[in-house]
Amino acid sequence: MRTAGALGDVLAAAGVLVAGDGANAARPGGGWVLWAAGAWAVFLAAHLVLNGRWWFWLLPSLLPPPVFAALPALLLVLAGVTGDLVAGAVAGAALLTGARQSGLVPGALVRGTRRPPPPPPDGAVRVVSWNTQHWCQSTDPEPFYAFLRGLDADVYLLQEYHHDEFDGTYRLIDDERRLRATFPGHRAVIARGLITLSRLPVAATVETAARRTLRVDLEMPGDGRILATFNVHIPVQLRLVSPLRADFYRAVRTRAADRAREYRGLLGDVAGCPHPALIAGDFNTTAAIGDARRIARLGADAVALSGRLCPTSWQARPGLRWWRLDWVLTTPGARVHSYRFRDPRGLSDHSVQEVSVSLAEPDHPANTGLRIRHHDEGTHHALPLSGKDRPAGQ
Numbered sequence: 307m308r309t310a311g312a313l314g315d316v317l318a319a320a321g322v323l324v325a326g327d328g329a330n331a332a333r334p335g336g337g338w339v340l341w342a343a344g345a346w347a348v349f350l351a352a353h354l355v356l357n358g359r360w361w362f363w364l365l366p367s368l369l370p371p372p373v374f375a376a377l378p379a380l381l382l383v384l385a386g387v388t389g390d391l392v393a394g395a396v397a398g399a400a401l402l403t404g405a406r407q408s409g410l411v412p413g414a415l416v417r418g419t420r421r422p423p424p425p426p427p428d429g430a431v432r433v434v435s436w437n438t439q440h441w442c443q444s445t446d447p448e449p450f451y452a453f454l455r456g457l458d459a460d461v462y463l464l465q466e467y468h469h470d471e472f473d474g475t476y477r478l479i480d481d482e483r484r485l486r487a488t489f490p491g492h493r494a495v496i497a498r499g500l501i502t503l504s505r506l507p508v509a510a511t512v513e514t515a516a517r518r519t520l521r522v523d524l525e526m527p528g529d530g531r532i533l534a535t536f537n538v539h540i541p542v543q544l545r546l547v548s549p550l551r552a553d554f555y556r557a558v559r560t561r562a563a564d565r566a567r568e569y570r571g572l573l574g575d576v577a578g579c580p581h582p583a584l585i586a587g588d589f590n591t592t593a594a595i596g597d598a599r600r601i602a603r604l605g606a607d608a609v610a611l612s613g614r615l616c617p618t619s620w621q622a623r624p625g626l627r628w629w630r631l632d633w634v635l636t637t638p639g640a641r642v643h644s645y646r647f648r649d650p651r652g653l654s655d656h657s658v659q660e661v662s663v664s665l666a667e668p669d670h671p672a673n674t675g676l677r678i679r680h681h682d683e684g685t686h687h688a689l690p691l692s693g694k695d696r697p698a699g700q
Contacts, residue, residue: 339381339384339385339390340390340392340396342393343385343393344396346377346381346400347396347399347400349366350374350400350403353366353407353594357596358597358599361558361559361563362555362558364558364561364562365543365558367594367595368544368592368595370629371408371593371594371628371629372409372628373408374404374405375401375405375408376408378400378404379401382394382397382401406593407593408594409617409618410615411612411615411616411617414610414611414612414613414614414617424643425643425664426528426664426665428527428528429664430641431460431461431506431533431663432660432661432662433461433463433660433661433662434457434461434462434658434659434661435462435463435464435537435586435632435634435659435661436462436464436465436650436654437466437587437588437632437654438450438464438465438466438467438653438654439466439653439654439655439656440468441466441467441481443469445653449653450653451484451488453650453651455489457648457658457660459503460504460506461503461504461505461506462492462501463501463535463537463587464501464502465537465539465587466539466588467479467481467500467501474545478499482496489503491505492505493505493507495508495520497511498517498518499539500518500519500520500537500539502520502522504522504535506524506525506526506527507524507525509523509524509525510522511523512534514536514571514575515570515574515575516538516568517571518538518539518540518541518568519536519537519538519539519571519575519587520536521536521537521575522534522535523535523581526665531581531665532581533581533582533583533584533640534579534581534583534584535583536584536585536586536587537587538585538588539590540565540568540569540588540591540597541564541568542561543561543562543565543590544557544558544561545558545561565590569597569600572585572604573603576604576605579637582636582637582639582640582665582666583636583640584640584663585604585635585636585637586632586659588656589601589632591633592629592631593630601635604637605636606636606637607634607635608634608635609630609645611642611643611644611645612645612647614647617630617647618630618657619632619656619659620655621655622655627657632656632657632659634659636663638666639665639666640663640664640666642661642663643661643662643663643664644662645659645660646659646660647659
């Protein structure tokens with residue numbers, strides 16, 4: 307197994323600590339670099355083994371992913387400065403082994419490696435996906451709606467169409483009249499605290515096993531082939547209470563199981579979809595979280611087209627945008643021509659994801675076994691999440 311092999315490399319490098327290195331320890335400034343590199347290697351080994359397999363490891367995996375590259379790289383530099391070859395070997399092994407956890411996309415900086423295909427003659431469709439941070443609950447609705455309108459997207463996949471009660475629950479809202487007035491040329495599908503707005507004709511809404519996903523099938527321009535859109539919001543890991551309380555850890559354990567169910571359902575939903583699909587939204591998952599392995603099975607990640615070495619989309623507070631929680635994925639038959647993150651202008655803690663997409667090849671025959679609902683469902687049909695265990699910020 308790849309994880310087992312990587313773990314062996316890290317432990318082998320860290321094993322020099324057990325043997326000891328008297329000359330190294332005697333050299334001023336050398337010993338502490340070796341111990342720091344060894345401590346990081348041990349943590350990384352535990353991370354590779356436990357991440358995605360033990361609910362508690364959701365907490366350590368919340369580290370900003372760039373740390374998995376920056377810290378061992380710093381230790382490698384310090385080892386070079388102090389002349390500590392053993393510490394350098396340990397730090398280098400940790401850097402190589404943990405690179406996948408860092409979220410860095412070196413290919414994004416190499417021109418031509420991921421050159422997007424040209425759009426079709428009838429053009430590509432512009433899609434934006436955005437976690438609205440509780441639908442202008444703490445901001446003025448005027449600039450909020452002006453910002454949404456200014457994005458000028460053909461399709462909007464919007465999350466958190468609700469207000470937070472700040473006690474682990476949320477309240478569904480009904481802003482449908484203003485929404486439809488602001489977007490008179492779009493059709494709206496609203497359910498589960500999610501909104502899909504589309505200028506394109508809505509062929510169907512399809513029930514999903516994932517309870518925090520809204521699937522809407524759209525007719526693409528030209529020949530009217532179908533693009534299935536999955537508007538996704540995976541629950542956050544934490545409840546915002548003191549980590550000194552038992553409730554904090556009970557919530558983490560409950561939500562780890564909830565997240566696993568959501569991903570299992572979403573994987574089944576996407577695998578059973580007969581159309582090319584665009585899967586986008588707030589996954590509350592970084593490259594350093596074990597659930598990233600599930601994301602990789604959903605479809606092709608479009609992030610290399612962003613041109614960013616270290617793509618990020620969420621900030622814990624202003625100036626701390628170190629995490630990428632938002633993803634855009636496609637299945638065969640859907641082509642992404644461009645992908646970028648847009649500044650939310652203080653209206654949300656999440657960046658806007660904007661992509662242009664088209665279909666590459668004829669669609670497969672429709673699956674007649676799908677449970678189809680009409681597109682005119684509104685707020686009163688929204689399906690609430692569990693109130694007591696609803697994640698803060700969900």
